Amino acid sequence: MKKIEAIIRPSKLNEVKDALSDIGIKGITVSTVQGFGRQKGHTEVYRAVQYKAEFVPKIKLEIIVGDEVADQIVEVILNTARTNNIGDGKIFILPIEEIIRIRTGERGPGAI
């Protein structure tokens, strides 16, 4: 099993989620994060003083999947989250040792 973490633009969340749903992904955990990277934040102005926001709001997806679908998921995210502008985000793949469904106590791929 793998853990796939993807940092994407907030405006792409719905599209990515729908696309993942379409290929049969049943569970995703989503959180809001702030990204610091090549993409630069907005310049805001308060009472004649300009502030450069260094952090850019991003969405983080966490998906646990069986080894066999990992590549497919990466593919789907690449296709839907891409705008070709700086700041599209990253996908990270981490190893995972176990997954347990709290409701049933099931372990392993069946718990996904």
Add this chain to the structure above:
Amino acid sequence: MKKIEAIIRPSKLNEVKDALSDIGIKGITVSTVQGFGRQKGHTEVYRAVQYKAEFVPKIKLEIIVGDEVADQIVEVILNTARTNNIGDGKIFILPIEEIIRIRTGERGPGAI
């Protein structure tokens, strides 16, 4: 050492935290996430239009522990976070290579 990530219901946080505390767990990092899974979100109504919320608020726990207590923690979470209804959440176990306490620079299990 292991990293245990658990996605649980917000209403179970206190109970889980107290139970973990009771078995001697000293540190937990908690964050708010949105879950997409089998459990479906509320249907809300604004000005006669119904919206189906697809995301359900969840709490994510992250706990770094020594290998020997990992199973005990899973057990405790299973016992306290379970309601037997869809949406109870998941526990993921990830490998971890190192842990360092910033205050002291200690490394390894002693830094937990």
Add this chain to the structure above:
Amino acid sequence: MKKIEAIIRPSKLNEVKDALSDIGIKGITVSTVQGFGRQKGHTEVYRAVQYKAEFVPKIKLEIIVGDEVADQIVEVILNTARTNNIGDGKIFILPIEEIIRIRTGERGPGAI
């Protein structure tokens, strides 16, 4: 490649970020978390009743880096985030299998 997760004090974020930037780190993902640990939360008072807040606001940094810079990053965080008071936080190092830049589809260290 490694994934470095650091839990730090909110008041140290700017310093840590600037220091990491100075050693050439190009990307960081930041989120707000609540920490439960040795450091105890504030005691607040509402209408003559005292509440002990058990959770302390913390910042979580996630940084994916090549194996060779991991130690340097740990060093930098230790130096900038430390106040020597309880609650300075932790650094965790996790293994990572792959990283992909969504914009270009690049994989591996080049995508960092």
Add this chain to the structure above:
Amino acid sequence: MSTINSGDTAFVLACAALVMIMTPGLALFYGGLVRGKNVLNTIMQCFIMLGIASVIWAFIGYSLAFAPDRFAGLIGDLNYVALKGVGQAPNVTYSSTLPHLVFMIFQAMFAIITPALITGAIVERMKFISFVLFISMWIILVYAPLAHWIWGEGGWIRELGALDFAGGTVVHINSAAAALAAAIFVGRRKGFLKESFHPHNIPMTVIGAGILWFGWFGFNAGSALSANGLAASAFVTTHLAAGSAAISWIFIEKLKTGKPTTLGAASGAIAGLVAITPASGFVGPIAAIVIGTAAGILCYLALSLKFSFKFDDSLDVIAIHGVGGILGAILTGVFASTKINEAGANGLLFGNPFLIVAQGVAVAATIGFSFVISFIILYIIHSFIGLRVGEDEEVSGLDFSQHNETAYLFEGLHESEPEILTSEKEFREESKITFKTSPRNG
């Protein structure tokens, strides 16, 4: 002769508007104190009073309270039902310089906020429909009779000589007695004494207090029913009592818990406003400062009652409106002076020990009547449809369980808007809306 005075009319209409804004102010005050999952339900319980109480008042409440006395000072007759005969000419019984409609609507605003006050005792757990039924019956069976007893021409407590300038008994003690009945009957919130019920937005509460204070000028000064020296006096006493109570509350708080709190200042101000209400048109400014100071301290100390007796008066209606109202009623019996208001009476301090007795009777009668009848109404509703939401509904919050709504949607997930469902054929192809008013879909 009764001719309408434009200054008085302008004043009392402005005061009626001020009292009206108190109810949204109360919605903020209470709304900030509950948890974020219950804020809309809390606001709604106040806001809907502007609808329900107004209509009931127009149809029947006003007549029961202020139409000519029917049974030995107990209730008004049906002469003004549906505002029959309540028109642009004065009702000389109550004011010869105001259109009757002005008096009626000014009183209506009191009938709106009084039941809204009760909600503080039952937030975060009562069924909305049961609340609406309770309050509808309560206005007719409790509020209107009590208003008649105390303010109505011929009302028995008024005849007794008890003084209540702007509603210490009718509004505050009355709502607190009903709140006690409701808190007991509806029961404690899940987690009471175990979990904190941390206010979700204190700035909202403080602003609510500011609006309440602002509106209270209308409440008290407007009760003079004329733009004259008495109104000015009531205005001043109101302001000074509120200010003194804010200070005394944070002062004792500092002694007891180490720091003065913002919520304490706001709560103290409300306690002072409550306590000065019955006295506002009968006492002088220094007496007002004494009353306010006493209210800040006593209401603070009274906060412990709910823990000692273990009823979950969630937002402290009894400590603030009950104890503050009783304090004010009694101190009116001490500090009232005919030098301030000829139509009033002298209190203990000015040589008249009888007033304080009358005040005590008024307080006791109000508490007894309101508590008992409220309990009976609650019992009836409980028997038929229940008073309380299910435990699941309480956990998920009343905003969702009672109203299908969520109060806030902040940054970050803006773009991850929930899907819209549809059952309208013509949209199905291109969208996912469920639209519930369409006649084709109804």
Add this chain to the structure above:
Amino acid sequence: MSTINSGDTAFVLACAALVMIMTPGLALFYGGLVRGKNVLNTIMQCFIMLGIASVIWAFIGYSLAFAPDRFAGLIGDLNYVALKGVGQAPNVTYSSTLPHLVFMIFQAMFAIITPALITGAIVERMKFISFVLFISMWIILVYAPLAHWIWGEGGWIRELGALDFAGGTVVHINSAAAALAAAIFVGRRKGFLKESFHPHNIPMTVIGAGILWFGWFGFNAGSALSANGLAASAFVTTHLAAGSAAISWIFIEKLKTGKPTTLGAASGAIAGLVAITPASGFVGPIAAIVIGTAAGILCYLALSLKFSFKFDDSLDVIAIHGVGGILGAILTGVFASTKINEAGANGLLFGNPFLIVAQGVAVAATIGFSFVISFIILYIIHSFIGLRVGEDEEVSGLDFSQHNETAYLFEGLHESEPEILTSEKEFREESKITFKTSPRNG
């Protein structure tokens, strides 16, 4: 003889202040309904009306509307341009007991809120500069003439005998017709019918509704221009209609979608206030309850129009102000009675079928004129500078794209404040501020 009456002056000045606060109230009402990334732009579109509309009104709008009639009831002359001759003495044409300035500023407040109402139809996508231009021309070319037709001495609709006590046509139908033109011309928001546009802060909206209700007493009762029985009557009808509509809206909502909502109660109240506006000084309290009840139901049902016709009237200006305004205008023709207001007329119910015809003409003329001229103005601006922000700007939100601002910065990242840039030499060494007003830097 005309002498200034202090009671009337006090009353109408207080009412002018009440109408003024309606615009910030509307900013809250609308602001809570949009997404968090657009809340400042939404608030700004209302708030800036207090500047723009006020200045235009002083220079030209008031004269066009209320200076002596110039062309056959179509427009006022330029006598009052830049408030020439508008002073402390009364303008006996409109009121003999008020300083002329009082009448002028009371009317100014109507000219401020009317264009602000339109914004509900185009929030979250219109360029701020285009909006400002649109509204500036609109006040002169649409609002002022219409006010003259209906309220100006010699205005042709007024001569016709149509009644509009406080702005059912001039304010509500007018703004709704312009809103329709704007919603169509500016186009739908990205994601319309596909995504939900979930309100970001419903408590903000409900409080906005409370403030609107409060201010509406000034709007309607103040339109009596005197603190008298008529003002009292308008005050009472306003209140009862608002309350009834809040109830009827949540009642039908409960039938249709299962639960009464807080947003529904607030929306219903506004619908009731809109509908009673033209009628408020001509009908009695029970008629007001009927009008309010009808408004709550009809406006709720009218919400579906935008889905049927697929125009994105984002905050339902047409359903609430359009349909509510038309309903009110027509029902004025039914329920008006000279017993309430001698200067008015009898409606259908009191044996006069002609009034309803005049009301129909007024409604039709208002819709036609406002829609057409609004469309032309929009067309001109569209041709020169465009009406709509770019798609990127819409996605990132109008607060940032139009104003370089972000509405909220909540807990957690407080310490991670963004860096401050500088271009001021002397600061460069020690800080990173860009300061844009420095003369050395300008």
Add this chain to the structure above:
Amino acid sequence: MSTINSGDTAFVLACAALVMIMTPGLALFYGGLVRGKNVLNTIMQCFIMLGIASVIWAFIGYSLAFAPDRFAGLIGDLNYVALKGVGQAPNVTYSSTLPHLVFMIFQAMFAIITPALITGAIVERMKFISFVLFISMWIILVYAPLAHWIWGEGGWIRELGALDFAGGTVVHINSAAAALAAAIFVGRRKGFLKESFHPHNIPMTVIGAGILWFGWFGFNAGSALSANGLAASAFVTTHLAAGSAAISWIFIEKLKTGKPTTLGAASGAIAGLVAITPASGFVGPIAAIVIGTAAGILCYLALSLKFSFKFDDSLDVIAIHGVGGILGAILTGVFASTKINEAGANGLLFGNPFLIVAQGVAVAATIGFSFVISFIILYIIHSFIGLRVGEDEEVSGLDFSQHNETAYLFEGLHESEPEILTSEKEFREESKITFKTSPRNG
């Protein structure tokens, strides 16, 4: 003969209520501009003025300011201490148609908001107790004497012929001079010029501005002390100046930084209101537009002062209230006309060059007196208990460090409520509450 006029009384009482709501409005205006960890402390510093300043005013401040002159125009005597002799009959020195209490309470509201304005310069770092002490002494030693000089019968600046209709010097320049002293003495916030102090809730600020504008009608028009043409004139000039300044501020902002901001519109409106304050009852509407327009531009440019001189006037009290107040005082010397107000004087434009000199003297005397005495008071407090919170306390926020509170608790962690501690024996078994008022526990 002095008889109370009900219209005037209604008006000035309503205006007093309007000025009262300005202080909660200011709490919102300032509260939105600070960081979320300091919002309650900021609100508290305003709110508590309603208590502290009111009580001080009643006991001593009013007498010092408005009792008969004692020493050569410098201070009032002690005749009105504890409101002795301040009753329902008029004080003909100031108004023959109002109860004396009305005049007193109207003035009290000014004594409340003036110290509250100062807080903008020291938010986010001053000890609450030191703030309370400072402000208590300041009201007695600075505000009351200055009010006497300028408004008191026999006050030396008043005798000089300087004009200040509603508080340009007494309120705005005065508070700004004290703010400067405080900003310098208390010192810069940690991170000043290095970090941004991003406003945490701009909608809160804009709504605060709306409430301030609303209340300012009471402030300025109420200063006519009568519901007459002059009040109407002041009402109109107030409104137009505010509107023009909102426009001119966002206009210059657009030129300088590319975009008009919502915060700019709100700030501009306040600048315009400040500038028109001294002039409001002496100038006509077009002059008001000129004054407002100038204020929007000049106050915007003045924002750079704090960066040039590196004092941390956190919320720009000096730029807005100081510069705006001075501008208004001087332009009163230009535009004042006895055609608007016979009791006033002509300004430069109407052939009288002397008025502008008197205005200059008033401005200089106000700045000098206020700055010096404020500095001395601060020095004394500094010496005894210190002015500033510890660095740790500043970092963790003043809400917690001064008041043990947290402003907001939003979604997500609702259920993870903090534990409740107890030390009450009887609860220990079943709960964990610490209850601090229990007599057994006290």
